[in-house]
Amino acid sequence: MLDTKKKSIEEYNYALPDERIARFPLEKRDESKLLLYENGSISHTVFKNIADYLPEKSLMVFNNTKVIQARILFQKETGAFIEVFCLEPHTPSDYVLAFQTTGHCVWKCFIGNAKRWKSDVISKHVTIGTKDVELSARRISEEEGTAFLVEFTWNDPTVTYSEILENGGQLPIPPYLHRETCERDKETYQTVYSKIKGSVAAPTAGLHFTEAVFESIRKRNIDCEEVTLHVGAGTFKPVKSDTIGEHEMHTEFICVRRSVIERLIANDCLAVAVGTTSVRTLESLYYIGVLLADRNWTKDRELKVLQWMPYETTSDITAVEAMKNILGYLDATGQDTIKADTQIIIVPSYKFKVVKSIVTNFHQPKSTLLLLISAYVGDDWKRIYKYALENDFRFLSYGDSSLLKVD
DSSP: OHHHHOGGGGGGGOOGGGGGOOOOOOGGGGEEEEEEEEEEEEEEEEEEGGGGGGGGTTTEEEOOOOOOOOOEEEOOOTSOOOEEEEEEEEESHHHHHHOOOOOOEEEEEEEEEEOOOOOSEEEEEEEETEEEEEEEEEEEEEEEETTEEEEEEOOOOBBBBBHHHHHHOOOOOGGGOOOOOOHHHHHSOOTTTOOOOESOOOOOOGGOOOOOHHHHHHHHTEEEEEEOOOOOOOOOOOOOSSSSSGGGOEEEEEEEHHHHHHHHHHHOOOOEESSHHHHOOOOOOHHHHHGGGGGOTTOOOOEEEEEEEEHOOOOOOOHHHHHHHHHHHHHHHTTTTEEEEEOOOOOOOOOOSSEEEEEEEOTTTOOOHHHHHHHHTTHHHHHHHHHHHHOOOBBSSOOOEEEEEOO
16 A cells, blocks of 8 residues: 555646636537447447446446535625635534524535634625525634634524525536536536535536436346435545645545445445446445444444545455445444445555446546546556547536446
């Protein structure tokens, strides 16, 4: 693992011309290009044909998280604008409870123009139907260097925080798009299967799927299951350290139903992961199963996959055995879903446990997402990206897609 940590991030750099960044989606989601990579062979087609390149009776796993309107813009009496970017709930920390809470909550946030906002309370009016609700925010403390704890209060006890965000917030499209959020983004920056609120960035590999694509998938007897990983703002950040080992991954919340675990076991724990977030969720499940091998199956146990656990843990249990440990834990604690935090980083030298194939977009240079792709296809990532650049592929969140298969 020492050699992995010492790898220079510069090895995962490439020249991405500005004009290749897709700033807006295509009119039809499934008309995007689909690069096909299989054991070194590269070609391409149109995304709507993806089912033709998936083996019958495959198991596809999707991340059903939904992007929240996490950016709240306040204006102080001095005229200064303060942007509060809600990252994750603090009090209550449970996502469902946080969105249902009324009157008061605390979130971990990024703050734009923080030097102009010290200890005073800032407010804005939010129109919700016929109601005029006053939302106030107060900085409580600084946390983890760049993030702050912010207390929100509002004067209508019938209004939930979910309604506050839906009516008073803005959708946080990626900063590398270099434009403001537009009304259309509220639809196009969500997958058609998004359900569970909590992300501040979309699982963009899923943006290409339409009902027509799902119909073609069903005709090939390919099963689809859903997991939840709430994507954090760290997904926007390129690695700024010189080496991989110096980069600290952000923590993300995952939630997976028992039925998904059972379906994975039935499929010998071989899955087609739609997006890097699904990859991180599926691979994290294996290491949660490793943690639970000690049979310490108590409901209040904190389950967290630390960043370097896959490289520092020696375990010879199979993926199926790991999933059975999770089922045992759910049985013992009377739960129907496994909830955990993951900080997993997937970089070259990583050994995949569950993921058989990956559907993914084209990522930023020197990003943890590109490191993940390199972990899967090796140095062929350079050939893949060279092919995409030479064949007019569109890059990043609203860009084109790829189907990667390695035996």
